[in-house]
Amino acid sequence: MKIINAFRWNEGYVQPCEIRIVDGVIAEIGHTLSKKEEEAIFDAEQTLLAPGFTDVHVHLREPGGEHKETIETGTNAAVKGGFTTICPMPNTNPVPDSEEKLEELTEMIRERANCEVLPYVSITKEQQGHELTDMRALKEAGAFAFTDDGVGVQSAAQMKEAMKKASQLHMPVVAHCEDNSLAGDGVVHEGDVSKRLGLPGIPSSAEAVHIARDVLLAAETGCHYHVCHVSAKGSVQVIRNAKQAGIHVTAEVTPHHLILSEKDVTEDDAMFKMNPPLRSEEDKRALIEGLEDGTIDFIATDHAPHAEDEKKQSMKEAPFGITGLETAFPLLYTHFVATGKWSLGQLIAWMTSKPRKVFSLNRREIEPLHPATFAFIDVRNTEVIDRHAFVSKGKNTPFDGREVSGIPVCTMIDGKTVWKEWKEK
Numbered sequence: 291m292k293i294i295n296a297f298r299w300n301e302g303y304v305q306p307c308e309i310r311i312v313d314g315v316i317a318e319i320g321h322t323l324s325k326k327e328e329e330a331i332f333d334a335e336q337t338l339l340a341p342g343f344t345d346v347h348v349h350l351r352e353p354g355g356e357h358k359e360t361i362e363t364g365t366n367a368a369v370k371g372g373f374t375t376i377c378p379m380p381n382t383n384p385v386p387d388s389e390e391k392l393e394e395l396t397e398m399i400r401e402r403a404n405c406e407v408l409p410y411v412s413i414t415k416e417q418q419g420h421e422l423t424d425m426r427a428l429k430e431a432g433a434f435a436f437t438d439d440g441v442g443v444q445s446a447a448q449m450k451e452a453m454k455k456a457s458q459l460h461m462p463v464v465a466h467c468e469d470n471s472l473a474g475d476g477v478v479h480e481g482d483v484s485k486r487l488g489l490p491g492i493p494s495s496a497e498a499v500h501i502a503r504d505v506l507l508a509a510e511t512g513c514h515y516h517v518c519h520v521s522a523k524g525s526v527q528v529i530r531n532a533k534q535a536g537i538h539v540t541a542e543v544t545p546h547h548l549i550l551s552e553k554d555v556t557e558d559d560a561m562f563k564m565n566p567p568l569r570s571e572e573d574k575r576a577l578i579e580g581l582e583d584g585t586i587d588f589i590a591t592d593h594a595p596h597a598e599d600e601k602k603q604s605m606k607e608a609p610f611g612i613t614g615l616e617t618a619f620p621l622l623y624t625h626f627v628a629t630g631k632w633s634l635g636q637l638i639a640w641m642t643s644k645p646r647k648v649f650s651l652n653r654r655e656i657e658p659l660h661p662a663t664f665a666f667i668d669v670r671n672t673e674v675i676d677r678h679a680f681v682s683k684g685k686n687t688p689f690d691g692r693e694v695s696g697i698p699v700c701t702m703i704d705g706k707t708v709w710k711e712w713k714e715k
């Protein structure tokens with residue numbers, strides 16, 4: 291039994307609060323609680339309490355890519371960033387595409403993870419786009435959802451078949467939307483930046499065409515269709531129209547697509563290489579507007595760690611992807627909340643209740659009977675992002691050197707402290 295003494299966002303205001311935790315669960319909340327003598331007080335140093343964040347799009351690289359990240363280092367990065375639930379993508383080696391492989395992965399997670407990890411499984415075997423996985427068996431083995439993230443499902447017929455099965459199983463199909471015939475060998479957005487740097491471009495249509503195709507298939511099959519990392523204005527328009535037509539489509543956007551654009555890509559620097567690429571200022575504005583009006587449902591990081599030597603290569607050579615777990619909240623807080631564009635409540639919802647609702651996960655609120663699973667945020671001090679200080683193995687970020695506030699300094703899961711930056715008094 292202990293009492294946390296902190297602040298929380300409540301009915302539109304930041305208010306001081308005290309929370310009594312009994313057996314890892316919130317038992318009572320109030321302005322000042324009457325304390326029993328034996329109760330320990332956890333003084334949260336005037337930090338702000340949020341429910342632990344949920345990120346439904348991360349790459350943990352284990353098995354097969356342990357030089358980039360492991361379940362242990364990736365979940366450490368998660369809890370350092372205030373995340374307590376993360377969903378790793380199946381583009382690992384091997385791909386979790388069978389019951390046995392999913393069970394092996396689940397066992398690794400049980401042994402090595404430091405937060406809740408809900409693994410995706412693939413839509414097609416080895417994510418090759420040839421043969422569908424046994425979706426029913428995978429659901430029964432505990433899959434979170436189906437996706438071939440890392441690549442788009444190129445065949446419309448195959449996507450339709452997958453959606454039909456997923457719909458019968460009441461499981462979402464989660465899509466990395468990219469038509470390879472349009473994306474070609476592009477490495478940056480096709481537009482100003484590809485011309486400026488003389489690099490092959492990925493047009494916005496490579497994404498929007500897949501989304502347009504898929505929302506029609508979702509309408510036909512009744513499937514819950516979720517779009518990964520939306521990056522383009524045309525994609526937002528297609529999703530908005532589909533939602534208006536009553537199609538069950540949901541979507542996520544990353545912090546980097548909300549904060550950066552092709553304008554920030556000033557040289558051939560692979561720290562700015564990710565898929566989908568940073569697009570135009572107009573696209574960025576459409577993403578922000580789409581999130582604000584509910585067309586885009588929530589934020590996901592697409593945490594994509596890579597090794598230093600891989601990302602040292604040129605744009606043409608280096609792999610796509612940047613890390614996100616340790617920088618997401620501070621960047622978004624600094625950029626949108628500290629500037630008054632969003633309320634703290636909006637940002638917290640886009641990182642907790644909204645993704646959890648879309649994927650039918652248990653609610654996480656700061657309310658009695660909910661688990662004591664929190665992110666403690668320091669909103670008074672600022673810090674400079676130092677990629678070398680990341681606990682993730684991936685140091686690949688375009689945000690190195692940025693000054694931020696809103697820093698997660700402690701994370702608690704079921705009443706247990708799993709990450710803390712300040713010293714016990």
Ligand SMILES: NC(=O)N[C@@H](CC(=O)O)C(=O)O
Pocket residue numbers: 349381439440441466563564565566592594595609610611612
């Ligand atoms: N987003 C990326 O740029 N890269 C991801 C793959 C993906 O999410 O598409 C990766 O696995 O590295």
Ligand SMILES: [Zn+2]
Pocket residue numbers: 439440441466518519565566
């Ligand atoms: Zn992807």
